[in-house]
Amino acid sequence: MIVDHPAAKKVVPPPRREGHVLSDAVRAKIVAEATNYPQARSALLAALHLAQAEYGWISPPVVREIAELLGLKPIQVQEVVSFYPMFHSRPKGRCHIQVCTNIACAVAGARKLVRQVEDSLGIRVGETTPDGAFSLVEVECLGSCGSAPVVQVNHDPYIERACAEDIAAILRGERVERQSPMISVIPEGVDGYLLPPNGVTRTEIADYLAVGGYEQARRAWCELDPDAITEMVKESGLRGRGGAGFVTGVKWGFMPKNPDKPSYLAVNGDESEPGTFKDRQILERNPHQFIEGALIAGRAIRAVAAYVYLRGEYTVPYLRLMHAIEQAYARGFLGDNVFGSGRSFHMFVQRGAGAYICGEETGMIESMEGKKGQPRKRPPFPAAYGLWGYPTTVNNLETLTHVPVILRHGPTWFRQHGTERSTGNTLFGVSGHVKHPGVYELPLGTPLREIIEKYAGGMANGRPPKAIIPGGVSMPVLTAEHLDTPMDHESLQRVGSLLGTAGIVVLDDSACPVRAAGVIARFFRHESCGQCTQCREGTGFLYKLLKRLDSGRGTMADLRTIEDVCGYMEGQTICALSDAAAWAAGNFLRRFRADFEAHVAQRGCPFPDSFEM
Ligand SMILES: Cc1cc2nc3c(=O)[nH]c(=O)nc-3n(C[C@H](O)[C@H](O)[C@H](O)COP(=O)(O)O)c2cc1C
Ligand code: SF4
Ligand code: FES
Structure with missing residues (x-):
């Protein structure tokens, strides 16, 4: 049986009345959006984006008005506002500066950009200048790791490979635009079919x-x-x-x-x-x-x-x-x-x-x-x-x-592309300490070494690779001895990791494994939805333990606690975020135990040239 057009729900908006703060144009767009779904509630995130773009933040009157428009209770709107980091239930600066400080950006010096904003404006992360002109937040990965460090101002296109001059220009009130200098290529000799030919953008x-x-x-x-x-x-x-x-x-x-x-x-x-x-x-x-x-x-x-x-x-x-x-x-x-x-x-x-x-x-x-x-x-x-x-x-x-x-x-x-059980090409993202970070379309099964050395141009600073995350930070980290591993599902499983999203993060031997694990643990702590105790508490616990090791106050007992916590977090929860957090921290400890122990023995980080956490 052929079923109806899904957007059958017709929304009749309540009439405008005193206390409403959104413009007629935004109200009309929210109502129009609601007709895309069988249930008007599905338009809630779109409605909040529209309202925030107009009003600057999601105030209590905005919450009430959207609830009325979509036939919801105000609490159903408020709980959504507070769940999603992009929605603000308090006013933010007119220029809202968001600096990614996750792994690729941390490695590329994001922490310095954060400090530059803090020192120039006299505010800390999470604060707004008294005149309401600027606010500063750290954000987790912006999906642009190949052009790290990345900064976003309000909802504008990203500022990629952001530098001190960009920050200075933002603080002078200028609009900085530097979009997509990222490489995405089909290397020579590869039968590519996902990306258009190199240099071509096929949007028409x-x-x-x-x-x-x-x-x-x-x-x-x-x-x-x-x-x-x-x-x-x-x-x-x-x-x-x-x-x-x-x-x-x-x-x-x-x-x-x-x-x-x-x-x-x-x-x-x-x-x-x-x-x-x-x-x-x-x-x-x-x-x-x-x-x-x-x-x-x-x-x-x-x-x-x-x-x-x-x-x-x-x-x-x-x-x-x-x-x-x-x-x-x-x-x-x-x-x-x-x-x-x-x-x-x-x-x-x-x-x-x-x-x-x-x-x-x-x-x-x-x-x-x-x-x-x-x-x-x-x-x-x-x-x-x-x-x-x-x-x-x-x-x-x-x-x-x-x-x-x-x-x-x-x-x-x-x-004919890829391996017997991991067929086809894929888009390998490569970021971190390589000369040419970017996205490379290659057959599954291409050896990790070839991706790093041949396509990504080798290591950026002439230092050897030390830790390599093969498929997004959820996936167990590898070491230099795994460089000849073919990048397919089966081969990665054989060396104790997984292909994940094929997003490869390469860290050289200047990078502190405890800090790398710490930045990743911070991410999972931030992203846990909080439903499962093991995940909600475990992600926070792992982050605290890693932070303590980094500060020089860690003990050998902390290393055992990390292992224990990881054990409690695996295979017990509603979704795999908890497992991912445990795999990340647990495998950094397993693969780089000597470095973890050195933090205890030397009462601090033994990597003087490492990126900051
Ligand atoms: C915490 C977590 C985050 C995920 N994030 C994504 C994501 O951003 N994009 C994605 O396609 N799959 C993501 N997945 C996997 C999805 O749950 C799902 O397996 C996938 O979208 C299915 O599509 P596929 O079969 O085409 O891979 C995530 C899984 C978990 C546990
Ligand atoms: S495991 Fe998944 S569902 Fe459970 S708290 Fe973590 S993120 Fe939420
Ligand atoms: S880590 Fe910063 S964009 Fe991915």
Whole structure:
């Protein structure tokens, strides 16, 4: 049975009355946004973004007005405001300076930028100048680790490779713009298909059509049977690029074959794990290929719409994606009669608000429904009970970008890329102490050494690599002795790690492993959603212990406590954030125990040239 357009809910806004503070234009946009969802509440994050852009912060009258517009209780709005770091329930400075201090930015000197702002303005992190002109916060990874250090002012495009002159200009009230100097390339000799040719940005639909774009989506909607598409994707061996590496065709096969209610595709573009900045490259340089992949997936799983969840800080990727979606609607590739097939498929974009846990698939679904992004207990899994309780497939944005080429060239062609069980290319993000940080499209199975030495230009300061995180900071750290490991799921598992998001962070021998573990532990402490005791308490405990070691007050007993805490945190919680935090800290300790012990013996950090925590 063909089901209705999902955006069936019509919202009747309450009339304007005294006490309302939002403009008619913002109220109208909130009401319009609410019609994109079966439940108006799903427009809550968008409403808060709109209100904050107009009003500067989310005041109690704004909370009440939005609650009224969306038919919610004020407390349902307030709890969301307080959950997401991007929403402010107190006024901030007109120039709100956000400095990323996570691992890649820390290594690139972010702490100095923070101090420069503090010293120049006479305020500390978290404070606002008395005249309300400036405020300063430290933020966790901004998804731009290849162009660290990164600063964002208000909601403007990032200032990448930020330097002292940039900070001085910001403080003089100037607008600084330095977008995307990041490298994203297909190295010579590689049969690339995710990124457009080097130096090309293919954001216009005409350019994508000129290379055969949307032809496979047309086939999918007009000629192919949904199950045949799923079979093809299964045969290709494509595995999810969001971190867990689940086989995509198998996941699609869990969706109902004869749906009597709407099914959805939920696209994960939250990309918030430090070391990971690849989905952004797709949106900035090749958004139509992603849309085509989502269209094909939508047909295969018999979905009525795709909802794309994009991290809130991504301003440029958002604008490019919206432009591409508009173009696809204008051509009839999205809408009520997709490719003239008589079937409808819509695409909506929701923006997150700075909470990493919303990348976890059920946390994302909760967030898309306008709630705190707290992961759900499973079962039921999203294929049975997903968005608004309907069958839903969650796929990473890169995963879907592979799909058009699988249909175009066939599964056998696809399997020629990568290894037997880790098929295809992927976008390896490389950051940290390398000469040319960036995103490199390469086959899975490319040795780590080749990625670092050949493509990323080798080590930046002539010092040897010491600690290498292979796939975002959740993944167990490796050492120089693992440099010849092929970067695929099986090989990394054999050396005690995982591929994760293929975001590689390289640290040289100047970097203190305790500080690296500490910065990462701080991240997990900040991002824990707080539902599980082991995670809520354990992440904070690990951070405190690592901080204590760094300060020279650590003891040998603290090392044993770290191991114990990690043991309590693994395999016990609703989602894998707790495991990730334990793997990160536990493996830094396991791999670099001598350095940890030296902190105790020498009563402080024995790495004089290390980055600051
Ligand atoms: C704490 C946490 C954060 C995650 N963040 C992301 C993310 O930002 N993007 C993403 O695609 N997957 C993320 N994942 C994995 C998703 O839960 C999910 O497995 C993935 O989106 C599925 O897509 P795939 O099968 O195409 O990889 C995260 C998982 C956890 C536990
Ligand atoms: S493990 Fe942590 S982040 Fe995941 S649900 Fe539990 S408290 Fe939340
Ligand atoms: S952008 Fe700063 S660590 Fe990723």
